[in-house]
Amino acid sequence: MRIERDLSRLNEPYDVIVVGGGITGVCVAREAAGRGLRTLLVEKGDFGGGTSSATSKYLHGGIRYLETYEFRVVRESLRERRVLGLAAPHLVEQKRFLMPAWRWSKPSTPLIGAGVGLYSVLGFDSNRDAPESLRVPRPHWLSKSKLLAAVPWLDPTELQGAFAYHDTLNVHPERLLLAFLKSAVAFGATALNHMEAVGFVTEPSDGRMGTSTTDITVRGVTVLDTLTGERHEVRGRTVVNAGGPWMDLVLTSLGKSLGVKVNRSKGIHLLTRPIGGRGVVTDTVFARAKSGKHVIVSPWMDRSFIGPTDTPETAAPDDVRVDHTDVELILDTVNSTLAPGFDKITEADIEGTTVGIRPLIVEDGKDSYHTSRRHELYDHGPSGVHHLWSIGGGKWTTGRALGEETVVALLASPALDTVVPRRFDSTHVAAGGAFAWAEDAEPFLREAVRSRARLGLSSEVREHLARLYGTEHERLLDLVEREPSLGARVSDRDGVLDIAAQVVFAITDEGACTLSDILDRRLVIGTVGRVSAAEIACVAAVAAPLFGWDAAARDERVEAELARRAAIEAIWRVPVA
Ligand SMILES: Cc1cc2nc3c(=O)[nH]c(=O)nc-3n(C[C@H](O)[C@H](O)[C@H](O)COP(=O)(O)OP(=O)(O)OC[C@H]3O[C@@H](n4cnc5c(N)ncnc54)[C@H](O)[C@@H]3O)c2cc1C
CATH class of the missing domain: 3.50.50.60 (FAD/NAD(P)-binding domain)
Incomplete structure (x- = not known):
């Protein structure tokens, strides 16, 4: 493969x-x-x-499209949510979504409840062939006290409770x-x-x-x-x-x-410190501000992944960047849903951003948010x-x-x-590397963690490899077996478990041609916050002989990659005059 x-x-x-x-x-x-x-x-x-790498990371029906009566899109998406999950159980996770209801909510609380119920009905076949890990529980109502126990950071004023339902996290799109x-x-x-x-x-x-x-x-x-x-x-x-x-x-x-x-709509996300503290919230929260704006706050890689925005875009897709206004929009929305006593999320808390352009159909008279x-x-x-x-x-x-x-x-x-x-x-059909079609990944992951202990990789790293590569994690272990130095981590940053063997595999087996290909789309390191010069240099040192770079070419590539990443950040950190 x-x-x-x-x-x-x-x-x-x-x-x-x-x-x-x-x-x-x-x-x-x-x-x-x-x-x-x-x-x-x-x-x-x-x-x-x-x-495709700038999404909200969900395989979902799109519950909010019910507001615009997009029943066909929602039904098709729910059908496909199931199909994609069954194809790659090791790369997805069922997530509980909480849709809080306040007294002032629009749509009103009963209407939200009706929407959640309809969403469940439209996903009537979600559990067909599904292994335990992919089963979708019935939606239910969570009382205010239970909601606040699950999401302590949510503003309790006029809060009534939340509807809980499930969608599928596309852990690493x-x-x-x-x-x-x-x-x-x-x-x-x-x-x-x-x-x-x-x-x-x-x-x-x-x-x-x-x-x-x-x-x-x-x-x-x-x-x-x-x-x-x-x-x-x-x-x-x-x-x-x-x-x-x-x-x-x-x-x-x-x-x-x-x-x-093409109706181009720009959408960004922020990766921030975990709102409410590390490991406190495990649910995804639909955070709706009184302004009517909302963001989805997902716990992801021990951080909060917050977004998306949805704004019309006239620039060519190659020129689109996250700017300060996008960042402010998300911060204002999420901060207005925080309970008193919880520190507001500021720019200093932002570890990374993503930006993508939705390629929407042109529908006359509709803005991008309401476009199908x-x-x-x-x-x-x-x-x-x-x-x-x-x-x-x-x-x-x-x-x-x-x-x-x-x-x-x-x-x-x-x-x-x-x-x-x-x-x-x-x-x-299973996706490449899937342990099996429509089977729980858990037993395979447990086995993977036990296998080849002699290599000295931590169980965390072995699980990380099995989750990312499925059956192909064996190939990475082979690399470490042959060259033990490839078992070294490329970073000691929290939550970054990538090892040097992944860099080799990215180049030999996964078509990576540049440092960005490796950092951002083969390994996980490029997607979890700022990548340091030392981390890029470490990846480049492993990649250089495979790419045929001498020392000067390697250093040049490292500098260029560092500058590229810094330039992206420089744009949104500067307020628009
Ligand atoms: C912020 C945001 C959040 C989203 N969240 C979700 C979500 O949670 N779940 C969901 O289902 N959907 C989500 N979407 C929608 C989804 O991401 C997109 O609909 C989907 O990724 C579009 O895929 P694509 O292949 O059509 O476009 P792309 O992924 O953009 O692929 C098009 C490719 O064509 C290449 N290309 C362009 N010109 C040429 C050329 N001349 N020669 C060769 N290649 C070329 C480009 O480089 C690009 O890689 C989200 C979108 C955004 C923006």
């Missing part, structure tokens, strides 16, 4: 070329490869480096995405990161089968290797544009108006560009469904009429 950056594969012809390696593109590639189609996925940055990508690769897909689609290979249509002679047919893509600057032409019978928030930009090189637009999270598949044939599809909207949770819908449409089109697909049911 090695993700290899083998450029010779660019010379092969493909049935499907997928542009974009977010969760949508990965799921399209998995579905296509699973059905036996020759599949290539190209990603201009790193797999999952776009919106970067790793779950990689697990689905590995599964695509195992079915035969080729996946190349740092490979940007910069144009389409086209030819005039022949005027047959209802096409016009002014139409064009897409025959592949031109890609730019952003690591070397080399360009390649790749032939493909169909192309799927899964560029997420870049979707319209991917199409610009065609020079034709295809009438598809549904998805659409655009066949550009009727607009005169054949064999090209684009995907708009969607959620992390519905990526698999979107992948299936897309490949079914491709297979029904004349472009692939000679292909005989394999039978494939992605609702019943």
Whole structure:
């Protein structure tokens, strides 16, 4: 299941070329490869480096969409929450959500209760095939005293209690995405990161089968290797544009108006000290301020993960950063829900931020908050560009469904009429590295913690490896067995259990090409707060021989990575004048 950056594969012809390696593109590639189609996925940055790594970290139905009567989206998402959980039980966790109700709540308390009840009804099949660890309990009402015992920091004034229900924590979205990508690769897909689609290979249509002679047919893509600057032409019978928030930009090189637009909505999160103290709160809290604004406060990696915002964005997705106004919005909202006596969260408490752009469907007259999270598949044939599809909207949770819908449409089109697909049911396939489909991860994790004690790794580290890599944790243990120094931790920071072997594995088996790929999307270290110069240097020292860097190149890369991370922080720490 090695993700290899083998450029010779660019010379092969493909049935499907997928542009974009977010969760949508990965799921399209998995579905296509699973059905036996020759599949290539190209990603201009790193797999999952776009919106897919900036989520609220939930596989969820989206309870708040009930407010806008999005029953279909909620039902589909709840169905997919179950499917994704069963595919990778080692990378997800059931979380109790608390939806507090105050006397002034809008919607009113009875309406919130009705919403929670309806959410449960729409998730009627949540427990089908589910092992114990993934079972969803019934929602219930929590009295004010029980709520305050569970969440002592919540402002008790006019508080009535809370509705409790469950959703699924996508503990490390970067790793779950990689697990689905590995599964695509195992079915035969080729996946190349740092490979940007910069144009389409086209030819005039022949005027047959209802096409016009002014139409064009897409025959592949031109890609730019952003690591070397080399360009390649790749032939493909169909192309799927899964560029997420870049979707319209991917199409610009065609020079034709295809009438598809993206409604870009910026969403940020803050990672802060744990509100209420370490280990005190284990539930996720829907913190609603009197202003009507709300944030979700999730306990994550011994910290609080707070967000998201939802603001319209006009900048190109590559230029979007967290700014001071975003940070203030979250701090104001969460601080107004704190009980007297609890210290307000300040900028000094912020250890990290995430930012992503939601690629929403354009709905006239609606702001991004009220815009549907549904998805659409655009066949550009009727607009005169054949064999090209684009995907708009969607959620992390519905990526698999979107992948299936897309490949079914491709297979029904004349472009692939000679292909005989394999039978494939992605609702019943484990993600790469999963211990087993629809089985509790716990016994496997317990076994993993006991195994190979002679290596001297702490049980915490062994569990960390098994949770992140599933069955592949054995491969990391093999590395440590061969070279014991690879068992060393890359940081002594609280909660960071990554070891040097993961750096090696990231490069040899998981397609990492840069320090950021390793820190932010293969290891956990880059996602849990500020990464120090010493930590980056430690990772770089392990990576350098594998990347072929000499000492000067290594130091240069470390400096550049440090500067990149500092620049991100410098923007939001400065108040807007
Ligand atoms: C703040 C926030 C919180 C969210 N929380 C949740 C949540 O909890 N649960 C949930 O289900 N959903 C959530 N979502 C929505 C979800 O994250 C997105 O819908 C989903 O990740 C979109 O995936 P994608 O693959 O379409 O886009 P992306 O992940 O952005 O992937 C598109 C990829 O295309 C690549 N690309 C662009 N142009 C090119 C090119 N020319 N060549 C090659 N590659 C290219 C980009 O680099 C990018 O990696 C959240 C979104 C935000 C912003």
